[in-house]
Amino acid sequence: MNTRQEVLDFxxxxxxxxxxxxxxxxxxxxxxxxxxxxxxxxxxGHDNWSLPGGYIARDEALTEAAHRxxxxxxxxxxxxxxxxxxxxxxxxxxxxIKTQETHNTTYSKVGVAIGENHWLSERTLSIGYYALVDYxxxxxxxxxxxxxxxWQEVSEIPTLDYDHNEIVQxxxxxxxxxxxxxxxxxxxxxxKFTLPEIHALYETILxxxxxxxxxxxxxxxxxxxxxxxxxxxxxxxxxxxxYEFDRENYQKALEDGAVLAL
Amino acid sequence: MNTRQEVLDFxxxxxxxxxxxxxxxxxxxxxxxxxxxxxxxxxxGHDNWSLPGGYIARDEALTEAAHRxxxxxxxxxxxxxxxxxxxxxxxxxxxxIKTQETHNTTYSKVGVAIGENHWLSERTLSIGYYALVDYxxxxxxxxxxxxxxxWQEVSEIPTLDYDHNEIVQxxxxxxxxxxxxxxxxxxxxxxKFTLPEIHALYETILxxxxxxxxxxxxxxxxxxxxxxxxxxxxxxxxxxxxYEFDRENYQKALEDGAVLAL
DNA sequence: TCAAAAGTGTTCATGTTACACCCATGG
DNA sequence: CCATGGGTGTAACATGAACACTTTTGA
Numbered sequence: 344m345n346t347r348q349e350v351l352d353f354x355x356x357x358x359x360x361x362x363x364x365x366x367x368x369x370x371x372x373x374x375x376x377x378x379x380x381x382x383x384x385x386x387x388g389h390d391n392w393s394l395p396g397g398y399i400a401r402d403e404a405l406t407e408a409a410h411r412x413x414x415x416x417x418x419x420x421x422x423x424x425x426x427x428x429x430x431x432x433x434x435x436x437x438x439x440i441k442t443q444e445t446h447n448t449t450y451s452k453v454g455v456a457i458g459e460n461h462w463l464s465e466r467t468l469s470i471g472y473y474a475l476v477d478y479x480x481x482x483x484x485x486x487x488x489x490x491x492x493x494w495q496e497v498s499e500i501p502t503l504d505y506d507h508n509e510i511v512q513x514x515x516x517x518x519x520x521x522x523x524x525x526x527x528x529x530x531x532x533x534x535k536f537t538l539p540e541i542h543a544l545y546e547t548i549l550x551x552x553x554x555x556x557x558x559x560x561x562x563x564x565x566x567x568x569x570x571x572x573x574x575x576x577x578x579x580x581x582x583x584x585x586y587e588f589d590r591e592n593y594q595k596a597l598e599d600g601a602v603l604a605l
Numbered sequence: 606m607n608t609r610q611e612v613l614d615f616x617x618x619x620x621x622x623x624x625x626x627x628x629x630x631x632x633x634x635x636x637x638x639x640x641x642x643x644x645x646x647x648x649x650g651h652d653n654w655s656l657p658g659g660y661i662a663r664d665e666a667l668t669e670a671a672h673r674x675x676x677x678x679x680x681x682x683x684x685x686x687x688x689x690x691x692x693x694x695x696x697x698x699x700x701x702i703k704t705q706e707t708h709n710t711t712y713s714k715v716g717v718a719i720g721e722n723h724w725l726s727e728r729t730l731s732i733g734y735y736a737l738v739d740y741x742x743x744x745x746x747x748x749x750x751x752x753x754x755x756w757q758e759v760s761e762i763p764t765l766d767y768d769h770n771e772i773v774q775x776x777x778x779x780x781x782x783x784x785x786x787x788x789x790x791x792x793x794x795x796x797k798f799t800l801p802e803i804h805a806l807y808e809t810i811l812x813x814x815x816x817x818x819x820x821x822x823x824x825x826x827x828x829x830x831x832x833x834x835x836x837x838x839x840x841x842x843x844x845x846x847x848y849e850f851d852r853e854n855y856q857k858a859l860e861d862g863a864v865l866a867l
Numbered sequence: 868t869c870a871a872a873a874g875t876g877t878t879c880a881t882g883t884t885a886c887a888c889c890c891a892t893g894g
Numbered sequence: 895c896c897a898t899g900g901g902t903g904t905a906a907c908a909t910g911a912a913c914a915c916t917t918t919t920g921a
Binding site for chain 2: 909910911912913917918919920921
Binding site: 362363364365399401402404405406407408426428429430431432436437466468470520524 | 732
């Protein structure tokens with residue numbers, strides 16, 4: 344939403360287009376070069392940051408909605424996107440903490456006030472999705488009501504609005520648990536990648552270190568990756584070999600519940 | 606809902622008490638003696654079976670709602686109950702298949718018709734929860750609109766109404782994945798249990814066999830269970846020893862991500 | 868004494884961990 | 895030639911898998 348008109352239309356007619364009481368919040372993990380970050384936004388007039396999110400259109404599949412919202416923020420489609428939990432227990436989600444004033448701060452930018460019975464003031468449960476992107480590929484889409492964006496290191500997430508800290512925690516837990524069962528590398532590495540690259544990826548996401556030799560052995564033994572004949576030039580150093588994923592084997596390994604417990 | 610009056614009140618005023626567009630469906634796994642079953646219900650006038658479910662009250666936490674619904678069906682509280690997915694993609698969940706006639710068949714029992722714009726005809730996403738119970742402990746609560754109940758073996762689930770087959774599949778997958786990370790035994794076994802009992806439990810839930818000796822060794826090594834001095838009399842056979850869970854160690858092992866991969 | 872169920876230990880194969888030196892490259 | 899980063903193998907150890915006979919009990 345980039346124009347005042349769009350925002351006004353959303354405020355006044357959003358309930359006709361979207362399902363009320365339900366939203367989607369996205370924890371967008373951005374990885375690059377040994378750093379794992381999360382995309383945060385700061386709504387107009389807010390001191391705290393929060394997660395990007397959106398609503399589900401009445402004629403839209405849930406998964407579709409999640410992909411649309413993600414694409415609206417990052418301009419990227421076909422990303423790895425995973426539903427992980429529904430949040431409906433915390434005080435914010437019970438409407439025990441009124442978000443109305445919060446909303447009014449934001450929407451004051453377009454000169455509307457959100458009443459107590461407005462659809463945006465109603466109790467809203469939120470479905471959490473997490474995505475994985477290379478944050479260098481992301482060109483964040485500016486929105487009228489969002490004052491600022493930032494990529495924040497996962498270990499340094501500040502206090503967020505609503506229950507978003509809880510959502511981030513759960514997303515991170517789920518990501519780390521699922522890295523063993525999901526083709527996570529596919530989405531964060533180029534088709535051809537070096538061993539140090541995939542090695543750094545796993546170390547960063549899991550927050551611990553792996554022995555280079557054992558790591559390579561494991562991935563090759565499981566047949567998840569295949570070494571190529573090519574090498575990459577990387578400046579004044581020895582050239583690393585390139586590898587690619589063995590898609591068939593990767594799939595098979597995942598089905599067999601293969602564990603990449605290094 | 607056991608009286609006509611209650612049902613009428615639900616149909617006419619339910620939207621004031623409950624959040625629209627959202628429901629909870631429960632996959633209630635019932636285990637006993639090497640059998641793993643699911644509780645199914647048959648609504649009045651329906652040919653197919655479906656899962657028990659319910660709605661979230663406007664002033665009720667999500668988890669609270671799930672426990673209430675489960676207690677309404679089984680009369681049991683404090684059960685192991687786990688949220689596992691939100692279903693919002695299938696044709697039923699998009700309102701592409703009209704459930705209105707379906708509803709009318711059911712509610713004809715109390716002599717009301719559900720119109721196209723009735724709140725029960727609107728698009729409804731469903732949050733899936735699974736529970737684990739000993740089905741011998743369950744006294745199913747009769748409800749006016751439910752003609753029949755049954756416990757159906759997980760390997761013999763018939764075609765269900767709506768997208769409930771999909772929900773059951775996902776629940777079973779999740780249960781099997783989580784048995785390694787959740788204190789599942791606690792809820793299905795008495796405080797003191799024999800090794801053959803817990804052994805059968807794992808075999809049944811995971812659908813495969815484990816060597817008795819290795820199974821015992823593993824559980825003892827991980828410190829999940831503790832052997833007691835008592836034995837149980839079981840007729841014309843050797844008396845098995847009793848065991849109990851080592852709660853502290855169980856907790857610790859789960860946090861460490863201990864894997865019971867037998 | 869028999870049938871049914873439970874108890875128990877060892878061996879072998881596999882997987883996991885720990886560890887250090889040499890090589891290639893460009894400046 | 896040097897600084898930097900990448901490549902590689904082996905030995906010790908721990909874990910998992912396979913396997914069968916004996917004991918207890920009550921009828």
